[in-house]
Amino acid sequence: MNKPRGRPVRGDGMTRGQILDAALLLLEEGQGLSMRALATRLNVTPMSLYHHVSDHAGLLRAISDRVYAAVLAADAADEDPATRIRTxxxxxxxxxxxxxxxxxAIFAQPAAFAGTTRDITDRLIALxxxxxxxxxxxxxxxxxxAHGNALAFHALRDHPQQAASMQSRYLxxxxxxxxxxA
Known part of the structure; x- marks a missing residue:
């Protein structure tokens, strides 16, 4: 059975938001994120994804821009640099x-390090x-x-007391x- 180009079997159009939601879900399920796996999840042809993202690195950049956007939320410019860095x-x-x-995934594909992740780095360097x-x-x-501590949380997801202790030690x-x- 051939899949319609760029459209789910139901005939509804596909949005960039739906693609990013499905991609993030695939990543966090540990399924591995490939364009083919994402297309299968969305029930579309792999080529239809390229109308919304340029390539795999572009997909990761788009996901990270969405996830990390809150990191760059407006900070209080009147606070001292150390407080802004901490925030x-x-x-x-x-x-x-x-x-x-x-x-x-970003570690594994350096071309994905751009957009918001780059902006976070640039702001930290300036501060x-x-x-x-x-x-x-x-x-x-x-x-x-930050990476080492945060990534270790994955192993503690079923141990809330240890996770809370780790969070406290990080801070x-x-x-x-x-x-x-300072």
């Missing part, structure tokens, strides 16, 4: 914790640059710390690092 990192940590497979001449080094320390360590930096 960004806590939001980012939460997004990585909530969507670990997305972060791992860190207000506190130190070693902004890139501190970026790597702080972001690696405590982040505060210690920022105190050293």
């Amino acid at each position: 960004l990192l806590v939001r980012y940590h939460g997004a990585v914790k909530d969507y670990p497979q997305l972060t791992l 860190l640059g207000m506190l130190t001449k070693e902004a890139v080094l501190w970026l790597e320390i702080l972001v690696d710390h 405590e360590a982040l505060d210690q690092l920022l105190a050293r930096l």
Whole structure:
């Protein structure tokens, strides 16, 4: 049976939002995200996806733009740089914790590192640059710390007390690092 081009069997049109929702679900289910698997999930031809996203990296960028958008929510420009850095990192940590497979997929495909993920990095570097001449080094320390802790949550998803303790330790360590930096 041939599938209609770009349309689900029901005959309804497909939106970019539906594609991103299905792709994120595939990622977080651990199914692996390929254009073919996504098309199968959506009951469309793989080529129809390319009307909405340029390629696999473009798909990951679009998903990350959606997931990480809240990280860049307006921060209080009147706050000191260390507080603004903390706010960004806590939001980012939460997004990585909530969507670990997305972060791992971006690690695996460097071309997907653009858009909002790049904007987060640029904002952190600018803020860190207000506190130190070693902004890139501190970026790597702080972001690696956020990644390591947030990705470890996946293993603790069925252990809420341990997860809460890990969250608390993350915040405590982040505060210690920022105190050293400031």
